[in-house]
Amino acid sequence: MQDVRNLPVEDAHHEDQEMQVVAFRLGNEEYAVDILFVQEIIRLLNITRVPRSGPHIEGVINLRGNIIPIVNLHSKFNLQAAEDQEDKRIIVFKWDEVQVGIIVDEVSEVIRIQGQDIEPATKVYGALEADHIKGIAKIDNRLLILLDLVKIFESGW
């Protein structure tokens, strides 16, 4: 019986949950991903174009002998990439033994965010785009778009 009383508490606990995210910039927007998905962050390497692959596939890189596909999120989210090459990085994600990298214009920092600071995406975005987005995190004056990597991996980027 006491379970019933506990239910709302657990929900609240979920909102309180703290998570660490890696924040990065794509064009003029700030994005963030759960740090648990991030395998590593590297400087830009030569990317080899892969013909006949999907529209958002930038190509493949050689990461210590492993071939890793690189996705162009700028084109996927319809954003303008920054001119400046100096700050650009590749973030390599790993999920369920599949590795994928993305090019970002700048990696800003690792931030702790509280569950209650996350606004559900549906309130801000249309239903279609919201598929890839977990929510919007408000940190001081900044708005971070929190990507739902599980959904992105499952839908094949």
Added chain:
Amino acid sequence: MSMDMTQYLDVFLEESKEHLGNLNQQLLELEKNPGNLAALNEIFRAVHTLKGMSSTMGYEDLADLTHHMEDVLSELKEGLLQANSQVVDILFQCLDRAQLIIDQIESNGTADYNNQDLIRALSQIKEGRHINQAEGEEELLETAVEPALSGSFHFDFNDYDLTVLQEAVRKSYQVLSLRIAVDPASLMKSVRAFMVFKVLEEDCEVLKSIPAVPDLEDGKFDDNFDIVVITKQPAAVITDRLEHISEIRVERCEIINIGQLTVQHPVDTVSETMHEVEEHSDTKRTHKIKQTVRVDIDRLDSLMNLVGELVMHKGRLEQIGTSRKIVELNETIEQIDRISTDLQSVVMKVRMVPVEQVFNRFPRMVRDLAKELDKEIEFLVEGKETELDRTVIDEIGDPLVHLLRNAIDHGIELPAVRIQQGKPRMGTIILRARHEGNNVLIEVEDNGAGINIERVKQKAVEKGLVSSKEAGEMTTEQALDLLFSPGFSTAENVTDISGRGVGLDVVKSKIEAINGEIQVETKMGQGTKFKIKLPLTLAIIQALMVSVRDEIYAIPLSSVDETTMLSRDDIKLIQGQEVIVLRGNVLPLYRLDNLLEVPGESQSDDLYVVVVCKGDKQVGLVVDGLIGQQEIVIKSLGKFLAGIPGIAGAIVAGDGNVRLILDIATLF
């Protein structure tokens, strides 16, 4: 099974399968030549090991079965029983049962087979021997030997041993009987015993030991054991050398006077027997010295990856070396170059296994099938030491089973038919493996009926694969190609052995999946030969590197026929398709930049054309430049980018960049 044992289960399964394979092979050998002592000893040893392993692992059924096999085998060994077809058949049945038990252990973790039927059969064989013995044959032997050996110890010499001893003395060797004592406090008795044998192996022949060598190796003895050796060294030298091993003491060393021993056998067979002894002791020796380690193939793959990395960075160093022109650096780089090349080839070799592993299970299969179909077949295996990459070996078994079954079922005729046609009664099937350049050729050849081309065409028309007009115009080769089309089978009757609906098309697709090719040659009434061409390895291939604008691609050399240079004027148009004429042949021309949507415009007026083969058709591929031939390590593009038509995989080039490998079969 206790927790401790589960970690050994894999090893147990793997090793028992290996032993069973070996047993099948040796037993076949014994069936052919019942007097083959080397085979018999090998069988005995393998059964003994199997028994030991299964009882350690707690599989009592298997231990019990092998124990009874061992009983029969030891009687065979001592010459008390003959390896006739009845005995061999029962032993084969035992091996089959053991295989079943092991398969069940593999899938369920335990096995519950009732082996009483086979154990009874084995005991009957033994009893049968005892009946013979009652007839008196046996007693003669025993009485002849026993009084010959007096003294405080006792060796059971059989007549075979005696002939060896006799021959040894004739060649002025002396025969020593030693009692070796191991310090009772020794923790590793088996190791000490092993060292004794190791020392003795230098210039002695160990003829006999009590307990037997396998038991000594397992440490199954008290504080001492007796051995009989043949040597030219003085007894004192041997004793001295043995005493140098720690925890070992020679309790007694006597010279056996062979003159007292009666030998019943005529002298003319002696030299032959002696020869066999030498052969046998040789195999025993290599068996001891050859040490192997089982390694997970994944670890080898990652080792290979690391070596690839190393080679790549070496490439970078070379670039730095050439631009900076530092002599010391360049010398060091040369050294590294040599070492890394060696390292690469060693790692490649580690992955190579002899085709023997696959071939060894076939003689048994051929024998059984031939018996079942009342055919008489001699099965020859050639070149089983030929090595292939482990990954290729794993894939080649099933197609070969299929081809062999075909040869037995459809190829070789019944003995009566063969005699009628003036052929020898016994048919021959040859399984042959050999190197040919960068490939390994495996051939399955029979001297049976051959393939009736007309019948093939007729069947293809019946099945609606081709029209009768097409069939009429077909060349022999084209008609034979029909054999590999899906849903084709010419067997008059569907038998249990082949012609079960899965045809040669499956064989072909399996072989093509590992970058191989299959061809067939046949002559009516004389036989059929299937030729399989396989790459040495799947991981490393030779490739032609080509450039298109700023991009570089690798084309597997196996699909390249030739390269040539043309000017724009050489290109003709046929119904909008670009073609070239090359030595009288009209080849369709594809531009790689269009196929792969390479950005940029071609500048040059000269065109390089790579003539590639797709199946049996030739096609010209236009590229901007030819870079050269290179050995490349194939890497997968991963799950995420799998299945792109025209792309077979990727390589990491010497400069660290990724280059793509083209798949000609799916490119256009």
